[in-house]
Amino acid sequence: MTEAASTTQPDGVATPWSITLEDVSVTYPNGTRALRGVSAHIEAGEMVSIVGLSGSGKSTLIRTINGLVPATSGRVVVGGHEVTGLRGRALRQLRGHIGMIFQSFNLADRTSVLNNVLVGRFAHTPSYRTLLGLTSAADKELALRCLDSVGMLEKVWARAGALSGGQKQRVAIARALCQQPSVMLADEPVASLDPPTAHAVMGDLARINAERDLTVLINIHMMDLARQYSRRMIGxxxxxxxxxxxxxxxxxADFEQIYDRPIQSRDRMGSAL
Structure with missing residues (x-):
């Protein structure tokens, strides 16, 4: 594997990457088989919802893309780089170009919003600068632009722990954008949010996909959100x-096939109003 290099467009936005999974299976050490021969290709710039119930393999699938969960068999190729079998520095380099958003936000609550967003630059910053807390003016400017893009610039000096759930998720999106990623992965990003906030966050992700032509994969359970905000769905x-x-x-009927049961009220997020 060559060094994971993400070329950038004239506006500084990274060129989007495609994703290919070829007959990917994952079996955990306890014997649980989470993925069974999954094959799919996501074009660069696509926004795709991965839909399924808890335990269906959604999180496992999305985490094989950045190597958080290694494939037991098959191949995972992201932007021409084969993820399967990567370790150490090569894997860290690849992850530097793959933004990740989690259900639990994964913010440092005791520090500022700005410092949380700047974490997105760590993979692209020399280790000595990170250890000494030295941040370049260019990185600060980028972090401010990312916060502005999700409507959180006014909270730049706020302590992350003081934010609402929706605000925390927007900061997490800004942190991922600060990586200038070629792929954005979102693992159940709205599962803990109320309907208006969930719609707002999904709207942010859809807008980012459209404005930046960024490849976006979202794990989601709610059928109405998948229908409304993504063009393609993998069940x-x-x-x-x-x-x-x-x-x-x-x-x-398609959703009932995915869920393997009749649709229930909890399968819909509901209105943003």
């Missing part, structure tokens, strides 16, 4: 793909 059940097609035209 997982018991670690296997059971649907791969347009999100907007997915029928209730």
């Amino acid at each position: 997982l059940r018991d670690g296997e793909i059971v649907y791969d097609g347009p999100a907007a035209s997915a029928t209730d």
Whole structure:
């Protein structure tokens, strides 16, 4: 594997990467088989929802893309770089170009919003500067632009722990954007949010995808959010793909096949109003 290099466009935004999974299976040490021969190709610049119930393999799938979960068999290729088998420095270099957003936000609550966003620059900053807390003017300017892009610039000096859940998730998005990533992964980013806030966060991700032509993958359970905010949907059940097609035209029957049961009220987020 060559060094993971992400070329940038004239406006400083990274060139989006494609993602390919070829017959990927994952079996955990306890014997749980989370993925079973999954194959899919996501074009550079696509926004795709990965839909399924808890335990369907959604989180495992998205975490194989940045190597947080190693594939037991098969191949994972991101932007022409084969993730499968990467370790150490090579894996860290690749992750520097893959933004990750978590359900639990993963912010440092006791420090400022700005410092949290600047964490996104660590993979692109010499270790000695990170250890000494030396931040370049260019990185600070980039962090401010990322906060502004998600409507959080006014909270730049606030302590992260004082923010609401929706505000924390927006800061997490800004942190991921500060990496200038070629791929953005979101693992259940709205699961702990109320409907208006969840719609706002999904709207932010859709806008970022459109404005930056950024490849975005979102793990989600709510069928109405998948339909409204993504063009393509991949449905997982018991670690296997059971649907791969347009999100907007997915029928209730398609979702019942994905969920392996009748649709329930908790499968819909509801209105943003």
